[in-house]
Amino acid sequence: MPSTTSILNITKNPSETIKKHFDIDINSNHPDILVVTSETSIGIELIRELHSFSYRPPLIKPKKYIIIPAAETLTIEAQNALLKLLEEPPLFTQMILCAPHTQSFLDTVLSR
Secondary structure (H helix, E strand, O other): OOOOEEEEEOOOOHHHHHHHHHOOOOOOOOOOEEEOOOOOOEOHHHHHHHHHHHHOOOOOOOOEEEEEOOHHHEOHHHHHHHHHHHHOOOOOEEEEEEEOOOOOOOHHHHOO
8 A cells, every 4th residue: 555644855845845746735725635833843632633634534635635844843742643643544644744854753653
């Protein structure tokens, strides 16, 4: 089965890279696109909301997209909570994690 998660090496302007690679405008308001952001770090509460979103079928597009433009800000707890979704994602959900490097990710996240 093809991977439904992409980790992009992005140092600046993730919206341009995502538009180029996936043809998704993360600045638009679309019911099948969830952009996960936070002022400081992304904690477990946001990941729980993400789980709920990911298991509902898409409304307009053939797939749902979960985009984390600053995935390096995921806390350890949030990364652990994300593991179940990374291991058994719904077929119609594509996750895109953007970070300038992979050092801030748990090995278990990178291996998925």
